[in-house]
Amino acid sequence: xxxxxxxxxxxxxxxxxxxxxxxxxxxxxxxxxxxxxxxxxxxxxxxxxxxxxxxxxxxxxxxxxxxxxxxxxxxxxxxxxxxxxxxxxxxxxxxxxxxxxxxxxxxxxxxxxxxxxxxxxxxxxxxxxxxxxxxxxxxxxxxxxxxxxxxxxxxxx
Numbered sequence: 001x002x003x004x005x006x007x008x009x010x011x012x013x014x015x016x017x018x019x020x021x022x023x024x025x026x027x028x029x030x031x032x033x034x035x036x037x038x039x040x041x042x043x044x045x046x047x048x049x050x051x052x053x054x055x056x057x058x059x060x061x062x063x064x065x066x067x068x069x070x071x072x073x074x075x076x077x078x079x080x081x082x083x084x085x086x087x088x089x090x091x092x093x094x095x096x097x098x099x100x101x102x103x104x105x106x107x108x109x110x111x112x113x114x115x116x117x118x119x120x121x122x123x124x125x126x127x128x129x130x131x132x133x134x135x136x137x138x139x140x141x142x143x144x145x146x147x148x149x150x151x152x153x154x155x156x157x
Contacts, residue, residue, distance in 0.1 A: 001119070003140055007132045008118040012066065012108040015081070016088025016101065021064055021108055028134050030061035032151060035120045036127045037068045041087075043127040050148040054155075058103035061131075061155060065106060068120075070113030077111065084109055131155065 001008075010033075011022035023031075032051060036044050044065050051063045072080050084107060092101030110116050119130045119141075128143030131154045142150035 001130075001138055001141065003138055005138045007130075007136050007138055010115040010118065012110060012115060014064075015084035015107040015109055016092070016105060019102065019106075021062070021106060023132070023136055026062055026132075027136060029059060030134055030139070030155065031132045032061050032063045032155075033115075033119055033130045033132070034063065034065045034127060035068070035116055035129065036065065037071075040127050047127060047129065047148045047151070050152065052104075054152055058100070063106065064108050066108045066110050066115055066119070068113050068116040069109050069111050070116070072111070080109070 007023055009023050011020060011024075013020055034044055034047055048063055048065070051061070055061060055063075067084075069080060088101070088105055088107055091105040091107070095101055095104055108115075120128055126144060127147060128141060129147055129151045130141045131139035131151055133139045140150070140154040142148075142154070
């Protein structure tokens with residue numbers, strides 16, 4: 001995937017709010033997908049914090065955390081959902097009182113790993129982010145140390 005490519009389709013249901021987030025539903029607006037696995041929570045929080053300091057409105061851009069849960073056997077999905085709901089509530093409690101957590105906290109479980117595989121460079125571990133423009137094209141991607149700053153640069157002023 002490179003700059004200017006058409007973004008692959010995705011459709012995931014947000015933990016906590018139950019909202020469907022898809023390329024089609026976000027068409028016309030910029031979206032930042034933060035792709036990660038288990039154990040990356042602190043790095044994801046830092047990237048979210050950096051995005052929201054500069055862009056406090058929840059839809060400009062939409063910032064969504066996509067967690068690869070393909071390693072979780074279906075038998076354990078109920079338990080994993082309970083943990084995701086806990087993470088949603090924790091993030092919601094950290095928001096300012098006037099912020100709607102359904103708009104500000106977007107945790108997208110990727111149960112099959114298909115969205116993660118479409119958007120993430122398979123050679124990289126840790127947190128990575130992809131910026132998708134309002135025309136559904138790839139604006140850019142970043143990973144590793146300094147990824148948040150790279151994403152902010154891609155989003156411009």
